[in-house]
Amino acid sequence: MENAEIHFKNRAEKYNHSSNWVEDQDLIRMIFELSGAGKDSEVLDIATGTGLIAKEFYGKVKKVTGLDISPDMAKHAEGCMDEIVFAPVEKLPFPDNSFDAIVCRQGLQFAELDKAIPEIYRVMKPGGTVVLCHLTAYNETDRELAFAIQKLRNPARRNYLMPPDIAIALEAAGFGNVEDTEYLSDESVNKWIDNGAIPKENMDAIRELYRTADEGFKEIHDIRFTDDDIIDEMLLVIATGRK
Numbered sequence: 001m002e003n004a005e006i007h008f009k010n011r012a013e014k015y016n017h018s019s020n021w022v023e024d025q026d027l028i029r030m031i032f033e034l035s036g037a038g039k040d041s042e043v044l045d046i047a048t049g050t051g052l053i054a055k056e057f058y059g060k061v062k063k064v065t066g067l068d069i070s071p072d073m074a075k076h077a078e079g080c081m082d083e084i085v086f087a088p089v090e091k092l093p094f095p096d097n098s099f100d101a102i103v104c105r106q107g108l109q110f111a112e113l114d115k116a117i118p119e120i121y122r123v124m125k126p127g128g129t130v131v132l133c134h135l136t137a138y139n140e141t142d143r144e145l146a147f148a149i150q151k152l153r154n155p156a157r158r159n160y161l162m163p164p165d166i167a168i169a170l171e172a173a174g175f176g177n178v179e180d181t182e183y184l185s186d187e188s189v190n191k192w193i194d195n196g197a198i199p200k201e202n203m204d205a206i207r208e209l210y211r212t213a214d215e216g217f218k219e220i221h222d223i224r225f226t227d228d229d230i231i232d233e234m235l236l237v238i239a240t241g242r243k
Helices: 004-011 025-035 052-057 113-123 140-153 165-173 189-193 200-211 215-220
Strands: 042-046 063-068 083-086 099-105 124-136 176-188 230-242
Touching: 025 052, 025 099, 025 124, 025 176, 025 230, 042 052, 052 063, 052 099, 099 113, 113 124, 113 165, 124 165, 140 200, 140 215, 165 176, 165 230, 176 189, 189 200, 189 230, 200 230
Parallel strands: 042 063, 042 099, 063 083, 099 124
Antiparallel strands: 124 230, 176 230
């Protein structure tokens, strides 16, 4: 498994334009609204990266803190948050009951979930809301191929997620009122794989997996082949819960 910090050092320059969902303002706004954060809220954005989620909260809440392991990604997050802290999500450097809202988009696939989710619960204030948004497979039909593609694209990935996985982890950690919201994102495969962190042979292998995919996968993902690209309707699941 590739080191996640090295992986994102290589991705930093291209990250903000590495997929449609990264810049999707509707998705970013949905995460903000689901958090329930207001002007008196203290918010933690886990795996803040280039700060696009934190930026939605900045100036609208009392304080937004970004957490990440990649200083190279954070170089692109200037002016997006009140504070950035470099630490792993498995060992959050904050006191118990610190935050009114905790959000994360596309970060926990690189973490140890059995340690990360309890840490999120620990630093959440009673009554606070967690919002965790991650790419998943759709179901057992596309699972094997979706995960093979994800592995080629993200060699640092630890977790390959099914739709209920994050919600199950939240409930196990003690969160209540756990709900899932599905969000579909049309993604250009060429854009999605040209992330600066994988070699050309991985990119070619991903394209070949799409070309040779069975009809079930193509139907579920609404795969469309163009002259020079492939469009995949990817599934993100937003899990929410309250402490």
